[in-house]
Amino acid sequence: MHADEIVITPDLVRRLVTTQFPPWRTLELGAINTDGTVNAIFRLGTDKAVRLCRVPWGARDAEREASVLPLLAPHLPFRIPRVLGVGKPQGTYPWTWLVTDWIEGVSPEPTTLLAPERVAADLARFVTAMRRITPSGTETAYRGGPLIDRDAQTRTAIARVAGMIDTVAALAVWEEALRAPTWDGPPTWVHADLLPGNLLTHQGRLSGVLDFATAGMGDPACDLIPAWTLLPEGARGIFRSAVDADEAMWIRGRARALSIALIALPYYRATNPNFAEMARWTIHEILADARRHST
Numbered sequence: 001m002h003a004d005e006i007v008i009t010p011d012l013v014r015r016l017v018t019t020q021f022p023p024w025r026t027l028e029l030g031a032i033n034t035d036g037t038v039n040a041i042f043r044l045g046t047d048k049a050v051r052l053c054r055v056p057w058g059a060r061d062a063e064r065e066a067s068v069l070p071l072l073a074p075h076l077p078f079r080i081p082r083v084l085g086v087g088k089p090q091g092t093y094p095w096t097w098l099v100t101d102w103i104e105g106v107s108p109e110p111t112t113l114l115a116p117e118r119v120a121a122d123l124a125r126f127v128t129a130m131r132r133i134t135p136s137g138t139e140t141a142y143r144g145g146p147l148i149d150r151d152a153q154t155r156t157a158i159a160r161v162a163g164m165i166d167t168v169a170a171l172a173v174w175e176e177a178l179r180a181p182t183w184d185g186p187p188t189w190v191h192a193d194l195l196p197g198n199l200l201t202h203q204g205r206l207s208g209v210l211d212f213a214t215a216g217m218g219d220p221a222c223d224l225i226p227a228w229t230l231l232p233e234g235a236r237g238i239f240r241s242a243v244d245a246d247e248a249m250w251i252r253g254r255a256r257a258l259s260i261a262l263i264a265l266p267y268y269r270a271t272n273p274n275f276a277e278m279a280r281w282t283i284h285e286i287l288a289d290a291r292r293h294s295t
Helices: 012-020 062-075 116-132 147-160 166-180 222-226 232-245 247-268 273-294
Strands: 029-032 039-044 048-053 083-089 097-101 187-188 199-202 203-207 215-219
Touching: 012 029, 012 039, 012 048, 012 083, 039 187, 048 062, 048 199, 062 083, 062 097, 062 116, 116 187, 116 203, 116 222, 116 232, 147 166, 166 247, 166 273, 222 232, 222 247, 232 273, 247 273
Parallel strands: none
Antiparallel strands: 029 039, 039 048, 048 097, 083 097, 187 215, 199 203
């Protein structure tokens, strides 16, 4: 998917586990096929997962998660990964890596959600619980700053998807958000990457949330993105009401979801079709949402 990606094979992971965590060396190891773009995931035995970064720009993610996950877990209503081991660089693998517990569930898809209204309510519980966590000197979340920080790359992305989507409508949504009031309250804890691939559902309910490398302090609108990346129109209002998003926050959250999707669509169209399709679905939902609210 990336020009600077390293190849992570089961043999490599087996060597790392055997050397650094000998008690687990005989456990069955299997690669997990996901739409993830930064990390390779392997199941170790029945109750563990191994997570290894693929690209240099995610090299600090494991260290970041190792410090953040224990801080957040006691305050959240759904399971998040529990760190069981922190692996070190070894041989051809150059970065820190993690062994966590295994959380049962599957990554949801917007068109096949069994109970979107219940998932919307569950997501709202998670988002509001994150906001209530007392700050502890942590760093700003990835994408946690004002929208203007993403203006140049979003406009570049809009130019790149010309012919694939209605770029005039996309630009209008983006510019409306830039004119909206910025967040003037204290920064809150946000996950900042609540895409479907970082969520798990089981029997129609949210069962876990993954990948906290982007988490930190920021605009709470950051965590509204699943309203358009996952939830259908009928469940969107349930989510909005439960997270108490005013008009300005909602507009900023919609623009954040749009920016992510606009950047992802051309980048992953050939290398990760499922992720690109999620981006296309998100853009469609956002533009339809904007049309409904302008009439």
